[in-house]
Amino acid sequence: MIDLYTWTTPNGRKASIMLEEVGLAYEVKAVNIGKDEQFSPQFLAVSPNNKIPAIVDHDAAGGPLAIFESGAILVYLAEKTGKLLAASGPVRYKTLEWTFWQVGGLGPMLGQLGYFVLRAKEKSPDAIDRFTTESARLFGVMEKRLAAEPYLAGADYSIADIACYGWTFAASTMLSRAAPGAWGEYPSIDRWLKAVGEREAVKRGMAVPKV
Numbered sequence: 001m002i003d004l005y006t007w008t009t010p011n012g013r014k015a016s017i018m019l020e021e022v023g024l025a026y027e028v029k030a031v032n033i034g035k036d037e038q039f040s041p042q043f044l045a046v047s048p049n050n051k052i053p054a055i056v057d058h059d060a061a062g063g064p065l066a067i068f069e070s071g072a073i074l075v076y077l078a079e080k081t082g083k084l085l086a087a088s089g090p091v092r093y094k095t096l097e098w099t100f101w102q103v104g105g106l107g108p109m110l111g112q113l114g115y116f117v118l119r120a121k122e123k124s125p126d127a128i129d130r131f132t133t134e135s136a137r138l139f140g141v142m143e144k145r146l147a148a149e150p151y152l153a154g155a156d157y158s159i160a161d162i163a164c165y166g167w168t169f170a171a172s173t174m175l176s177r178a179a180p181g182a183w184g185e186y187p188s189i190d191r192w193l194k195a196v197g198e199r200e201a202v203k204r205g206m207a208v209p210k211v
């Protein structure tokens, strides 16, 4: 059994979508970051960076294994099950490339954009402009990739698509209303959003945790 520490955010949903896709049994431990539960000693013992998602695999070889950082969780679960990440070869590295593009680029930029347009007490035009421009640039890169390939890693759905789905969905809906310049006409991303969003495992994973 795997414990999944998560909340209702795009980062948390990468892990729940992945667990649904690979079909591993898991128990949800909701960490309400709106109530600062990520700073509790019990959670910090699992995730010392005080961020969700995190997992504990009680069936790991060598005893229970705690993992934080969504990219590490995706790679771990893919390798544990042999699904959604090739074991070797070029497709493996295309998959890792787009997975870490999300973790190091798309996620942080959209997260900062969301903070500055929705939550910051004082509006900072420079910060909003910076993160709007960078988000739009990243979506331009993603649009080009998806115009050339069905999925981010190439022909097949992979952990790279799982990494990008939640944030891209948020950008296409709620965030684009708050920061219209960050989103635009992206026919290939729209096609991909529909294909990924129609997967049953994605629908189930996007509904975790139930609050």
Ligand SMILES: N[C@@H](CCC(=O)N[C@@H](CS)C(=O)NCC(=O)O)C(=O)O
Binding pocket: 009, 010, 011, 012, 033, 038, 050, 051, 052, 053, 068, 069, 070, 071, 103, 107, 111
């Ligand atoms: N790089 C991390 C980012 C995780 C992250 O930013 N999680 C947010 C929720 S979406 C969080 O837990 N925030 C709580 C906090 O910063 O105190 C990952 O990909 O797992």
